Structure formats: C-alpha cells, structure tokens
Amino acid sequence: MQTRPAYALTSVDNTLRLLQLLRDTGRLRLKDAAEELGIAPSTAHRLMAMLVYRGFAVQDEGRRYQPGPALGVGPVTSSRNRQLRTLCAPFMETLCEDTGETVNLSVRVGTRSRFLFTVESGNVLRVGDRRGAVLPAHRTSGGKVLLAELDDDAVRRLFTSPVAETGGDALGEADLSALLHELGQIREQGFAANIDATESGVSALGVALRGPSGRAVAALSISAPTFRSDRLLARPVRAVLFERRRQIEEELATLADPDE
Template sequence: MGRLVPAVTRAFDILELFLDEDAALSAPDIVRRTQLPRTTAHELLATLVTRGYLAQDPAGHYALGVRVYQLGSRYAEQLDLAAEGQQVARQVADACGETVHVAILEGTDVIYIAKVDSTHAVRMVSAAGRRLPAHCTAVGKMLLASLPEDELRALLPTDVPLAALTQQSITDPAALHTALAEIRARGTASENRESNPDVSCVAAPVRDETGRVVAALSISAPTIRWDDNRHAELERLAATGAGNLSARLGHRQAAP
C-alpha cells in the first residue's frame, strides 16, 4: 500500500463529517471536530468549495456541494443489483452451507436474480430467473410486507383466493395480510414448506440508498436440516447478508 497523502486525508476527514450531519457546519465546528489547525482547515475548505465538493452559504456555513452528488450518482449508475447480490449470496452461502437467493418483486410474483447452491447433497433445486407466486415464498412475503397498504390491497384483494403450491401454502387473503403485518413487525419473513413440501426458508429485506426495499435475500434448507435453532441461526445470517447487500447499494442504517 502506498503512502497516504496527509492533505488528501484531511480533506476527506472534512467531507466525512457531513455523513452524520443534517445541518450545515461552520468553520469553527469543522476545526473543533477535525482538530485541524485553523489555517489548514480554512485552506482545505476554500479548495473544496472551489472544486464544488462543498458549498458555502452567505452566513459562512458549509454543506455538501453538487460535485459530491454527481460522484454519488455516477457510482449508483454503476451498481448492478444482480451482480452485487451474487457476491453477497456467495458470502452467506459460504457461512451457512445452504442455498441462498436474492429476489425482486414483479406484480404478484418474485423473480430470483441471484442464487448460490448449497454444498450439501440434499438441497433445494432452483435457478436464477425462476418465477414463483410471492405469497408462497419467504422472499415474496418479505417484499409484499414492504409495500404500502393501499398498493398491497390493490395487488392482492382480500376477496380473491390465492393459488397454492403445496398444502402448506397460504390461500386465504386475510390470513396472508395478517402474516404480512407480523413480518413488518419482526423485520424478517419465513415460510415452512409453502413453496416446496420439503424446504423451509427465511428472508430479510434489501434496501437502496433511499431506504426503499428493492429486493430480499433468503436462505433455504431442507426440512431434515431445519429446527428452531437452525431457523434462528439462518434468520440472523439472512439479516446480516441483506444488510451487507443494502450497504453495497448505498443504504446507511440509521443510528440507534
């Protein structure tokens, strides 16, 4: 690794102050928080303003400039949910040895956009690009639970029975809406042999830079390897994996 350039490091120290600030900062605020010499801070601030990375208002307060937005937008354009999802799914699969999916919602179905197979001989058989009814899957229920209530009811009216993939599938719309409310409260979803009679699954939401749920990550395992302890373990891994993928997409979790 090459030698770090002190002036560049200090400039980034200033810029990164604004990651956790809603309001603009004054020069004294910046000097106090960075512990930089006053003259050095003012020189760096003048440079950042000139290059468009900071903006200064008439009162002398600083805020992020348009150049930061332009760079962030360019970075966002280069992100590919499927490619990023495949990388995170591989990490999660390596940690648990089970099949991991990343899926998106399209209408009342989910489409798997990334998948890593289990290392076990007995495993779930699926493929990226596969489509399934959302209400029968953990990823689908996670995504449905993330929709606004009016949008959800327009998509899945309470007076229209739901198709079943197994005997365990939810077919009563009212029961589904109750289950989705519980998922919202819990923050993760699960399904027990609802899409495959031999497989259970857990899922967690994936968010973009705006906080909007854009996908879900799931871990599936055969029922022969499923019990309460394994459920809890896979739920934790799914939530961690979904959080990592969200971070790759620019989501910053709010401070507690």
C-alpha cells in the same frame, strides 16, 4: 439484417414490439409504450390487456407493466436487476459458505416473485438452483418480505385485481385476511419464513434489501430442506443473514437509487 415482410400485420408487429420493450426495459408505462410505437394510448392498452391475459405481462400496484411468467426463464435483461445480481453475488457466496444452504436473490413483479440469482449449496441434500423461476409472491419468503413493504390496502388491491384473477393469484377474503395478518408479523420481526408453501420439503428464510432511499429493491433468502428448518430459522442463522444484508445495503448505498 432482416427485411420487413410485405405481409406484416401492424397489430401483430406492435404486439411483438411491446414484448421486446418489456424484455429489454423490465418496466413499462402505458404512455411510454404508446409513444414508442406511435399508437394511441387506447390501442396500447388493448394490446397490453392481451399480453396480460396470456401471461406475457403483469401490472404492478403502480400501474406499470413488467414481464410476466409466460416470457419464460431466460436471462434477466433489466440493467437494475443485472446490477443487483453483480453486487450481491459475492455476499451471497459468503452467506452460502456461512450456512451451508442455498441462497437466492429475488424481486417482486406484481403478485409474483422472480428469482434473479442463486448460489447453490454443496450439500448432497439441498435446495436446487431456482434462477429464472417465477413463483407466487405470497408463498415465497422473499416475496412476502417485499409484500410487507406495501400497506394493507395496496396488498388487498393487488390480490383482488383483474390481473391477479387472470394470473390465478387472486385471493379470497379468508386467505387475504390471513396474508395481511402474516405481513403484519413480518413487519414487526423483520423477516419472513416459508415452510413447505412453494414446494413440499422446502423451507426458506428471507429479508428485504433496501436501496439508498430506504425502499426495498430485492429480497435475500436462504433455502433448505424442511428437515433442517429448525436450524434455518434459529437465531444464529438469522444473525448471519442480517449481517450479510447489512453489508449488501452498505454497497447499495453507494449506488444511485434504481427507481430514481
């Protein structure tokens, strides 16, 4: 067991403890952080602001803090995310066999998408494992279907916030208007596509996965080389994706809502 150094700096220690809380809980309110550390909310806010500034934390539209991209691509420790990954894995494997393409499970953290799990295609030319990757939500198919769950005002606040500015995800008016228009189309059609938006030569098709309350808890997506994008976006592949989503949501309905 490690002993506390005699020269320990309280502010540094509290910052490191905040990082541990973010890592181990996956979601943290400022009030809870202050209570856990035994410090004033104003002090907790200043420490969190530095973590956000350095990319170790992001703040979602509910003003809760979640792990940021600077925490790296280590294993997901949130119990909700582990449960989702375990539940979805067999259906993702079947979807990979159905389509011959790579299948991903992702969640949205503020303006970013985090990839929780990947079932990689066996094709020689395929999209690789993106497990642990953190990408701009407005550029990924899974991120866009989850952003489409928000109303336009919430999306606008999200991408014009100081947090988005710090993280490099802030959008100007023209780009934001284009995103809001695309999200409207996604709400109508029930899926999102990504053609070369995150990486040249990579395309994807994504749908939202809903929990018992009807709230989206994650995104399921199929990724393929762009030269196969016509097949990826065709009705037969969409139908298979929708069917696997239905099966996953039936399983999710037997579980407690993650946010309850």
